[in-house]
Amino acid sequence: MKTAILTIAFALTASFAFAHAKPATMTPADGSTGTAPAIIEIHFDDPMRVTAFTLTGPDGDIAVTRAVGMEPVTDFSVTPDDALSSAAYTVDWRGMSTDGHPMQGSFGFTVAD
Ligand SMILES: [Cu+2]
Secondary structure: OHHHHHHHHHHHHHHHHOOOOOEEEEEOOOOEEEOOOOOEEEEEEEEEEEEEEEEEEOOEEEOEEEOOOOOOEEEEEEEEOOOOOOEEEEEEEEEEEOOOOEEEEEEEEEEOO
8 A cells, every 4th residue: 555655656746747848939929910931830848749730721721741740849840832821820730748648739820911
C-alpha cells in the first residue's frame, strides 16, 4: 500500500514537470489584418506533433503544403498552394504534445489589399 501511494505521488509530480506544449505565437497573428502571407506558422513552446492542419477561406478548405511531416517540432509551418485573396481565413490544427496529450487550437486572420 505504501509503495502504491509513493508511485502515485511520483506520477503526479512527473505530469507537472512535463506540461504539454502550447502554441506561443502564430503568424499571421490571431485577429490580424494584413497582406497575403507567404507562409503560415505556429510556434510552440515545446515540440508538437501536428497531426491535422486546415486553412479555411470563404469558399472552404484551401490546399497547403506542410514544411514538416509528423515529427514533433517547435516551429510548424505551411505554404498556401495559391496566393490568398482578400478575405477572412481560419486555421484549425490538432496535435499530440510530447507528454502524450492531444491538443488543438484555432486562430483567424484577414487578408486585405
Ligand atoms: Cu499535457
